[in-house]
Amino acid sequence: MRQNDMNSLWCLIEDNYNVRNNRKYEGMFAQGNGYVSTRGVFEEGASDNSKDEEYMNKAGFVTVQGAKETKFKCGTYVPGITGNHPHLNEEIINLPWFLEFKVWFDNECLDMEKCSIDDYKRWLDFRDGTLNREFTWNTLSGAQVKMEYRRFLDRNIKNLSSQEINIKIVKGSGEVYIEAGIDGNVKTNGYNHFRDLKCLNIENRYIGLEVVTDNQNKICEASYIKCDKGFEWNIEKRENHILYTSRKAVEEGNKFVIRKYTAITTDRDLEVGNVSPLDRALNVIYKVEKESAENIYERHAKIWEERWEDSDILIEGDDKSQLxxxxxIYHLIRSCIEDDPRVAICAKGYAGEGYYGRYFWDTEIYMLPFYIYTNPKAARNLIKFRYNTLEGAKENAKRYGYKGARYPWESSIKGDEECPLWQFADNEVHITADIIFALWHYYSATNDYEFMVNYGVEMMVESSRYWVTRVDKNKNGGYDLLGVMGPDEYTPFTKNSAYTNRMVKFNLNKTVEFINVLSAMDRKNFNKIRNKLNLIDEELELFREISSKLTIPYNKERKLVLQSEDFESFADIDLDEIWTDRNRYFVQFISQDKMYRSKCIKQADVLALMMLFPQEFTNEEIKNAYEYYEPITTHDSSLSPATHATIAAWLGKEDEAVRFFNKAANVDLSLETDGAAEGIHIANSGGLWQLIVHGFAGVKSSVLEDTLKVQPKLPKHWDKLQFSITWKSKRYKITINKDRSYSIEEKLN
Amino acid sequence: MRQNDMNSLWCLIEDNYNVRNNRKYEGMFAQGNGYVSTRGVFEEGASDNSKDEEYMNKAGFVTVQGAKETKFKCGTYVPGITGNHPHLNEEIINLPWFLEFKVWFDNECLDMEKCSIDDYKRWLDFRDGTLNREFTWNTLSGAQVKMEYRRFLDRNIKNLSSQEINIKIVKGSGEVYIEAGIDGNVKTNGYNHFRDLKCLNIENRYIGLEVVTDNQNKICEASYIKCDKGFEWNIEKRENHILYTSRKAVEEGNKFVIRKYTAITTDRDLEVGNVSPLDRALNVIYKVEKESAENIYERHAKIWEERWEDSDILIEGDDKSQLxxxxxIYHLIRSCIEDDPRVAICAKGYAGEGYYGRYFWDTEIYMLPFYIYTNPKAARNLIKFRYNTLEGAKENAKRYGYKGARYPWESSIKGDEECPLWQFADNEVHITADIIFALWHYYSATNDYEFMVNYGVEMMVESSRYWVTRVDKNKNGGYDLLGVMGPDEYTPFTKNSAYTNRMVKFNLNKTVEFINVLSAMDRKNFNKIRNKLNLIDEELELFREISSKLTIPYNKERKLVLQSEDFESFADIDLDEIWTDRNRYFVQFISQDKMYRSKCIKQADVLALMMLFPQEFTNEEIKNAYEYYEPITTHDSSLSPATHATIAAWLGKEDEAVRFFNKAANVDLSLETDGAAEGIHIANSGGLWQLIVHGFAGVKSSVLEDTLKVQPKLPKHWDKLQFSITWKSKRYKITINKDRSYSIEEKLN
Incomplete structure (x- = not known):
């Protein structure tokens, strides 16, 4: 493994342990390999904190939803392994904890909070996804022990976790006692999803834990521990817990390298075949037992290197922003299950239990562009996930009494609605159009016609059918979308939301456009699809008519796009008077009822619309919208700052662009707020990428332009910006210089 | 007790047992004595149905909230004894079941569903609140046993329940075995509120059960069983269950009268003093042990007779309506805790667990007039309850960020908000003004100036202060009430609801009016109140200004009072197309999102306003409102039919008035719907009284008129209508004849 190479532009470093920040760092230090993600938990946990307290979490308002405060929170998530929480609906299950490695010296238990620790340092290396920790432990018995930890989730052997622990007795002697196992005493949001749990001692050499979840998934974790010399390992079974233990007298100068390998498998894995999770886990373990640690690491690190080659953004002149x-980008790479179209990326990037591992519009509108332009295969699978959940969306439409497909606001892995709060589930209908927008975005960037014919067109037609039944005819012969919540979640019930209506028009228009292309150019597929979907000409006519009669509310006098037709009738409030501490969420200072009836905005709404369709608005209209809405926008949502920064950059408001850039850059890195405690705000990560690429570099999205174009708006203090873009199957390297001169070079393999 | 006097105009009779209707009859047959209420459960329960299943009830939409379906549901409620359900918030606790009396004959367990039963009859006698049952049991062993049961909750000794069971061996011989006890294995909405439970064998003669609830209330139930001859009683303890058992050989012609007395006491009783619940229960039992059953009954029955003297409505010519x-009226008398201002009447009249025993606007707007005009002392205590919870209402306002007092939509006994669904809790703000309206109604009918000075004025000022902070100033200099749900619960989020705005104006106006009277006529109290409430003149000016600037939305062209300013922008829908079975609730045929954005109404809203302020609208306006709103009103709420009948009667639409009267009359009596299964729709009971008095008799409320006035609109098929009214401390008998001639006679004591 890479040692002691703490490159400050590539490593997130914690050099001072503070228990108050522990859960935040656990989120920031989350690791993942495109199969499993784990939180950056200390191997030894905290000696006085339980990780399986049973409690009941009630669904609260989405912004202020409080998770139970604990000192640490172990987290092991395999996307797709979900269960039903009795009050929160479907949630991703926190699996048994396999990173456990506890140390005692002369009966003193190692604990970062309670022991005397010097030279503490922990860092996550983005280059290879390795989490490292080093410190010196001054034991109560007077000895000095140097501890070093490294671990990674293998990108090559995806079911594998590797841990290496170095123990060096710097001073004194004594007795070391170690416990290292797999612990099934884990709850998710206070609830136990494990129905059947077996602890296995395998040949007195390996340990294993088999679990059957409440959804009948079978999970296996099997570990093998290796130490070059000296330690003898016993295997011990405790309640839902199996572990190696070892006790050894040590002396000054002794050095030990201990490796713990764990294989994680489930019956849902793509490559499962007929082999049981246990056998598959053991096969992994048998294999790595014979391999050198160096070889295992090298193959893993090579894949990370490839990802960075396609995804890195180089910023010169601003190290903090660079990091x-x-x-x-690290978290975007880490959290994406590239090859599995049965799952997408949950709202917290599988780095915590916030939002319960569910899928929102975040994926399509905020994260997807990153994958479209850096890893189109991954993007394809993310869109394919929505095709795979089309049946759920159709069921959802039916349950509401509508036709076609209505994507759920909080999607389960099957496409069922899991949102426990009706105002979001019922009214944030834009999700369905967002998905079609994203589909078209992918198609326009990749020309993946085969995907459109086999999957996309069906999503387009079924979603359009939903809109036909969701609109209401008004007395002027037009159509309205009533009872709608747009992206701004602080106005729950509006008439004709500008964002929503525009996206619905896009959905309907592109459906008609693509069917027309098929009809004109590809009769075979046209006929196949027409028969499969029972598509009739009158439907297309209706799609066209509704699209043309949905309006975008607009105040002509003020040249202002209105967030919704009734937005001006909401109450004026004085934000400064109410919001007395801007370091906290606005929602904490106002009652929901007052917020819901007032002109206060959670996040980019009209600006989110303008970010997607800038060519449809004059510069003056964009400026008017920015200047009207921004002062009443609270940015309580992490989806807000990056969009504001992008628009500000376009408008040449550089100071504001940089201010919002910094806000976006610090959503998870900040220790002032809850930050990453419950997971990574992964949509913001995608938003930050878009802000740089679409905002500061001014790359036009493929929805807007057929050819790759750049229009730099670089902040003055940046010396250079460089990144790669995949565009219609070709890869380009874009370099922008301080003077805003730039080059676009094709990259050849 | 009154025997075999099944007067069909005074008794609700069930003469055919059907298990499907069992829970509905349990609700209809609920008994109560102004202290405790019990459901009309068979003494033996059902042999194959548990009464303490543990399950988790989630809060659902209010109309479709499903309680667990069981064959029977024992229910014992002492208002004020509440606990916290982990998901439903505060609820009234279902107390240990003391009516148990199980019989076996030759080891065959008596069960109404499974045994061979002839001549079954059960009836509730409204005159004395006695529940009776008789039948013949053809036992499997060939014997014939005549069983008779009577029971009542004593109105004189309010902690007492009396049961009498007659067993007559008509044919054959065999062995009778009896179990009669107090069973603490009872859950409330699936949840166990009992923290500490003791079963007591007292002197081998009495049995007792002491319970401490999760709210630390102490409850005691103690029983004594008496039988003239033959039965010897053992006392047996089981888990959370104490009971008498007895076994006896019996022969043809044997007759036994068994009496079971139970005393129910709590540490919350008004007369508790320093005596423990157990000692108080035993004192009751010791006393009744020495009394004759006849004397106990007579004293009890006399009080019922007095209540009927003040409350009865005589209808000649329509026996069904009479009953x-x-x-x-029986349930209105039964459910009112006349002398205890620490509780009001819950939405299900303490006859079930629906609505969790909480207090809604139902009390003030639907039930209270009955008490104001028949039992002003009870009415005073109901209003006093709102004074007693004023602190809770002030806390509630504060929690939302408002000043003054904001009454909760679903009130706990302390005035806290218990409604788990925000759209009701946050938006149905009219409750606060409803309470002030009711206060003024009580005051105008009774001239209880002392109440106003000591309690009422404080409620008025604090509620007015709330409104000052709840309104929003609009750009025309007026005031709006935005984000409001009026009485119609199918439009959750409206602007300037006509009903709400008018009630708020009333609230503000009457506050100013009463303070002005005080200021002019009663300087001493004026000064006292001004100091206590820190009232300043500017506040009064603001109350007046806001009241004058709140508008009642109105369409001038159509001469139509609009339910809300934005009502016309809601979607038109075709009720007939959606609502294919009008015997079921409309809400079961439409998704909430479509319902919330469409012109479909749950219950009287503009008509409810017109019922309270008829003099402010022309006949044409009332007619327009009726004809516009009624066709789009679903009457999914039991609060709707009586109001519609009243307005229809006023408009001379007799057929519709009678149709809605019948609907109201059958809300709980119907076996086609769920009816009384989860309790009595007690607001509808009050609505029915108002419909007859204000609608068919045309009595003007004291809010509208200073003197008692009658304006009969009797249905043609009624020969005579007669009832009593208390008006400014005098009692009147009003008689209306078929030809609509009438008399108002003062009643002298």
Missing amino acids: AVRFS | AVRFS
């Missing part, structure tokens, strides 16, 4: 952007 | 109206 923050790489932090975001 | 239905007495049924409603």
Whole structure:
């Protein structure tokens, strides 16, 4: 493994342990390999804190939803492994904890908070996804022990976790006692999803834990521990817990390298075949037992290197921003299950239990562009996930009494609605159009016609059918979308939301456009699809008519796009009077009822619309919208700052662009707020990428332009910006210089 | 007790047992004595149905909230004894079941569903609140046993329940075995509120059960069983269950009268003093042990007789309506805790667990007039309850960020908000003004100036202060009430609801009016109140200004009072197309999102306003409102039919008035719907009384008129209508004849 190479532009470093920040760092230090994600938990946990307290979490308002405060929170998530929480609906299950490695010296238990620790340092290396920790432990018995930890989730052997622990007795002697196992005493949001749990001692050499979840998924974790010399390992079974233990007398100068390998498998894995999770886990373990640690690491690190080759954004002249952007990209790479179209990326990037591991519009509108332009295969699978959940969306439409497909606001892995709060589930209908927008975005960037014919067109037609039944005819012969919540979640019930209506028009228009292309150019597929979907000409006519009769509310006098037709009738409030501490969320200072009836905005709404369709608005209209809405926008949502920064950059408001950039860059890195405690704000990570690429570099999205174009708006203090873009199957390297001169070079393999 | 006097105008009779209707009859047959209420459960329960299943009830939409379906549901409620359900908030606790009396004959367990039963009859006698049952049991062993049961909750000794069971061996011989006890294995909405439970064998003669609830209330139930001859009683303890058992050989012709007395006491009783619940219960039992059953009954029955003297409505020419109206009045008398201002009447009249025993606007707007005009002392205590919870209402306002007092939509006994669904809790703000309206109604009918000075004025000022902070100033210099749900619960989020705005104006106006009277006529109290409430002149000026600037939305062209300013912008829908079975609730045929954005109404809203302020609208406006709103009103709420009947009667639409009267009369009596299964729709009972008095008799409320006035609109098929009214401390008998001639006679004591 890479040692002691703490490159400050590539590593997130914690050099001072403070228990108050522990859960935040656990989120920031989350690791993942495109199969499993784990939180950056200390191997030894905290000696006085339980990780399986049973409690009941009630669904609260989405912004202020409080998770139970604990000192640490172990987290092991395999996307797709979900269960039903009795009050929160479907949630991703926190699996048994396999990173456990506890140390005692002369009966003193190692604990970062309670022991005397010097030279503490922990860092996550983005280049290879390795989490490292080093410190010196001054034991109560007077000895000095140097501890070093490294661990990674293998990108090559995706079911594998590797841990290496170095123990060096710097001074004194004594007795070391170690416990290292797999612990099934884990709850998710206070609830136990494990129905059947077996602890296995395998040949007195390996340990294993088999679990059957409440959804009948079978999970296996099996570990093998290796130490070159000296330690003898016993295997011990405790309640829902199996572990190696070892006790050894040590002396000054002794050095030990201990490796713990764990294989994680489930019956849902793509490559499962007929082999049981246990056998598959053991096969992994048998294999790595014979391999050198160096070889295992090298193959893993090579894949990370490839990802960075396609995804890195180089910023010269602003190290802090450089690090923050790489932090975001790291998490985007880490959390994406590239090859599995049965799952997407949950709202907290599988780095915590916030939002319960569910899928929102975040994926399509905020994260997807990153994958479209850096890893189109991954983007394809993310869109394919929505095709795979189309049946759920159709069921959802039916349950509401509508036709076609209505994507759920908080999607389960099957496409069922899991949102426990009706105002979001019922009214944030834009999600369905967002998905079609994203589909078209992917298609326009990749020309993946085969995907459109086999999957996309069906999503387009079924979603359009939903809109036909969701609109209401008004007395002027037009159509309205009533009872709608747009992106701004602080106005729950509006008439004709500008964002929503525009996206619905896009959905309907592109459906008609693509069917027309098929009809004209590809009769075979046209006929196949027409038969499969029972598509009739009158439907297309209706799609066209509704699209043309949905309006975008607009105040002509003020040249202002209105967030909704009734927005001006909401109450004026004085934000400064109410919001007395801007370091906290606005929602904490106002009652929901007052917020819901007032002109206060959670996040970019009209500006989110303008970010997607800038060519449809004059510069003056964009400026008017920015200047009207921004002062009443609270940015309580992490989806807000990056969009504001992008628009500000376009408008040449550089100071504001930089201010919002910094806000976006610090959403998870900040220790002042809850930050990453419950997971990574992964949509913001995608937003930050878009802000740089679409905002500061001014790359036009493929929805807007057929050819790759750049229109730099670089902040003055940046010396250079460089990144790669995949565009219609070709890869380009874009370099922008301080003077805003730039080059676009094709990259050849 | 009154025997075999099944007067069909005074008794609700069930003469055919059907298990499907069992829970509905349990609700209809609920008994109560102004202290405790019990459901009309068979003494033996059902042999194959548990009464303490543990399950988790989630809060659902208010109309479709499903309680667990069981064959029977024992229910014992002492208002004020509440606990916290982990998901439903505060609820009234279902107390240990003391009516148990199980019989076996030759080891065959008596069960109404499974045994061979002839001549079954059960009836509730409204005159004395006695529940009776008789039948013949053809036992499997060939014997014939005649069983008779009577029971009542004593109105004289309010902690006492009396049961009498007659067993007559008509044919054959065999062995009778009896179990009669107090069973603490009872859950409330699936949840166990009992923290500490003791079963007591007292002197081998009495049995007792002491319970401490999760709210630390102490409850005691103690029983004594008496049988003239033959039965010897053992006392047996089981888990959370104490009981008498007895076994005896019996022969043809044997007759036994068994009496079971139970005393129910709590540490919250008004007369508790320093005596423990157990000692108080035993004192009751010791006393009744020495009394004759006849004496106990007579004293009890006399009080019921007095209540009927003040409350009865006589209808000649329509026996079915006569019975239905007495049924409603019975439950109004039964459920009111006349002398205890620490509780009001819950939405299900303490006859079930629906609405969790909480207090809504139902009390003030629907039930209170009955008490104001028949039992002003009870009415005073109901209003006093709102004074006693004023602190809770002030806390509630504060929690939302408002000043003054904001009454909760679903009130706990302390005035806290218990409604788990925000759209009701946050937006149905009219409750606060409803309470002030009710206060003024009580005051105008009784001239209880002392109440106003000591309690009422404080409620008025604090509620007015709330409104000052709840209104929003609009750009025309006026005031709006935005984000409001009026009485119609199918439009959750409206602007300037006509009903709400008018009630708020009333609230503000009457506050100013009363303070002005005080200021002019009663300087001493004026100064006292001004100091206590820190009242300043500017406040009064603001109350007046806001009241004058709140508008009642109105369409001038159509001469139509609009339910809300934005009502016309809601979607038109075709009720007939959606609502394919009008015997079921409309809400079951439409998704909430479509319902919330469409012109479909749950219950009287503009008509409810017109019922309270008829003099402010022309006949044409009332007619327009009726004809516009009624066709789009679903009457999904039981609060709707009586109001519609009243307005229809006023408009001379007799057929519709009678149709809605019948609907109201059958809300609980119907076996086609769920009816009374989860309790009595007690607001509808009050609505039915108002419909007859204000609608068919045309009595003007004291808010509108200073003197008692009658304006009969009797249905043609009624020969005579007669009832009593208390008006400014005098009692009147009003008689209306078929030809609509009438008399108002003062009643002298």
